[in-house]
Amino acid sequence: MAAAFTLQHVMADSFDLVVIGAGSGGVAASRRAAAHGAKVAIVESSRVGGTCVIRGCVPKKLLMYAAAYGDAFREAAGYGWSVGRPHFEMGRWATAKAAETQRLEHIYRQLLAGSKVTLIEGRARIDGPGRVRVGDQLLQAKHILVATGGTPVRDSIPGIDSCPTSDDLLDLQALPAKAAIIGSGFIALEFASMLQRLGVQVSLFYRARLPLRGFDEDLRTRVAAALQAAGVELHPGAAPRAVQRAGSDWLLILDDERMLEFPFVLNATGRRPNTAGLGLESLGIELDAAGAVPVDARLQTTAPGVYAIGDVTNQWNLTPVAIAEGRALADSLFGPQPRQVDLSLVTAAVFTLPPVGTLGPTEADALAAGHQLKVFEADFRPMRQAFIDGHERCYMKLLVDAATDRVLAVHMIGADAPEIVQSLAVALSAGATKAHFDRTIAVHPTAAEEFVLMREPSRTVGQGVATR
Numbered sequence: 283m284a285a286a287f288t289l290q291h292v293m294a295d296s297f298d299l300v301v302i303g304a305g306s307g308g309v310a311a312s313r314r315a316a317a318h319g320a321k322v323a324i325v326e327s328s329r330v331g332g333t334c335v336i337r338g339c340v341p342k343k344l345l346m347y348a349a350a351y352g353d354a355f356r357e358a359a360g361y362g363w364s365v366g367r368p369h370f371e372m373g374r375w376a377t378a379k380a381a382e383t384q385r386l387e388h389i390y391r392q393l394l395a396g397s398k399v400t401l402i403e404g405r406a407r408i409d410g411p412g413r414v415r416v417g418d419q420l421l422q423a424k425h426i427l428v429a430t431g432g433t434p435v436r437d438s439i440p441g442i443d444s445c446p447t448s449d450d451l452l453d454l455q456a457l458p459a460k461a462a463i464i465g466s467g468f469i470a471l472e473f474a475s476m477l478q479r480l481g482v483q484v485s486l487f488y489r490a491r492l493p494l495r496g497f498d499e500d501l502r503t504r505v506a507a508a509l510q511a512a513g514v515e516l517h518p519g520a521a522p523r524a525v526q527r528a529g530s531d532w533l534l535i536l537d538d539e540r541m542l543e544f545p546f547v548l549n550a551t552g553r554r555p556n557t558a559g560l561g562l563e564s565l566g567i568e569l570d571a572a573g574a575v576p577v578d579a580r581l582q583t584t585a586p587g588v589y590a591i592g593d594v595t596n597q598w599n600l601t602p603v604a605i606a607e608g609r610a611l612a613d614s615l616f617g618p619q620p621r622q623v624d625l626s627l628v629t630a631a632v633f634t635l636p637p638v639g640t641l642g643p644t645e646a647d648a649l650a651a652g653h654q655l656k657v658f659e660a661d662f663r664p665m666r667q668a669f670i671d672g673h674e675r676c677y678m679k680l681l682v683d684a685a686t687d688r689v690l691a692v693h694m695i696g697a698d699a700p701e702i703v704q705s706l707a708v709a710l711s712a713g714a715t716k717a718h719f720d721r722t723i724a725v726h727p728t729a730a731e732e733f734v735l736m737r738e739p740s741r742t743v744g745q746g747v748a749t750r
């Protein structure tokens with residue numbers, strides 16, 4: 283009996299594919315591979331569903347919906363409603379959120395089981411070519427896929443490791459009266475926008491002149507204005523030099539020696555690829571300067587038979603990209619023919635209130651690439667806001683290549699921007715020109731109709747031309 287027990291633990295389980303990380307990308311890859319008939323195992327050390335489902339996109343959007351009621355209650359009076367004094371209880375939201383993420387995790391587990399993917403719970407460590415260890419279990423793998431995602435940066439500023447991240451915030455039972463947020467990327471802006479509406483006085487500290495580095499300048503100025511109009515205190519050019527605990531509070535020490543005390547400080551200074559303890563060195567895989575796993579266009583690492591997708595490769599760091607990569611890889615390895623994901627047009631959304639939707643190059647990048655551009659813009663107060671004399675505005679921008687009439691980019695900040703830009707992404711990926719936009723009949727009354735009603739460019743720029 284004892285001999286049989288030992289044998290069971292020495293013998294390796296063999297799989298066509300072992301996926302490390304059961305987040306959106308890993309789950310998509312494993313299910314697609316299994317659908318092609320591959321024998322697949324997926325290893326997860328935390329909860330099935332990963333960052334997006336458990337502590338990212340999904341709970342964040344549920345908190346965004348909660349925050350949007352803050353505006354809705356205020357606006358309702360202008361539409362004839364009498365409402366009492368609204369009061370938000372984070373604890374009630376957190377309980378409902380926990381139930382929802384549990385429900386989704388259960389669905390993910392069922393999907394894996396239904397696809398005949400073996401779920402192995404524990405920490406995976408690559409142990410040489412074709413070998414993955416999970417505790418005392420040894421898995422033999424023809425192919426290994428690293429889909430371990432990212433993790434919050436905790437060493438960007440001395441002392442910041444003591445500060446909560448968005449992971450922690452989403453589990454709070456009560457909100458502070460005041461909060462400082464450090465950073466001005468996706469997470470910083472989304473949480474600044476939400477917390478302010480949930481009754482927290484937010485101060486946003488960032489080192490750049492404008493938030494959302496890498497986005498179109500016209501979006502950046504307007505997102506800053508929208509945050510300010512909502513009551514968020516903006517501190518551009520103010521990167522804390524250090525953060526210190528001061529009893530139950532935190533002390534921000536700014537570059538100009540100012541010291542500011544807050545009951546809550548959110549570390550939103552970025553995420554980095556999650557590679558600790560994976561054993562990549564056993565295959566000679568060297569990380570790049572950002573700590574990411576380098577891959578080629580086929581998602582292959584420098585080690586034969588080992589692949590990586592999603593945030594661990596630090597390319598787009600967006601759930602749909604990880605899913606698309608996972609499926610393309612599974613199709614390439616086990617389907618009839620290899621294929622690659624086309625990442626030339628990826629829509630990004632920032633779920634501020636109002637949100638941002640963006641697709642294609644910024645104006646500056648398009649000019650740097652040598653395009654002569656016709657820039658079409660609309661900047662208006664939507665009907666819903668005008669009726670109640672609200673401050674929220676909507677801004678839309680099309681970048682059109684003057685030589686070919688091709689629409690290169692769509693940028694928007696305003697209600698439903700991510701939904702609108704998602705639909706326009708289909709048109710752009712089909713190669714739509716401005717003439718196609720012009721011949722499209724508007725849907726009235728909507729905000730989206732402005733995208734097909736832009737007649738005259740507000741300027742033509744590039745290749746020596748600059749007219750307004």
Ligand code: NDP
Binds near residue numbers: 438467
């Ligand atoms: P981002 O990379 O978007 O932003 C990081 C922020 O931290 C930047 O403002 C950066 O400033 C600042 N920062 C970094 N280091 C320091 C420092 N030492 N001192 C001061 N400021 C610093 O990261 P996020 O954490 O916001 O988001 C992580 C990833 O998650 C993103 O890449 C995004 O793709 C994804 N995500 C996507 C969402 C969506 O699709 N809606 C929502 C949330 C996250 P600077 O700009 O000056 O470098």
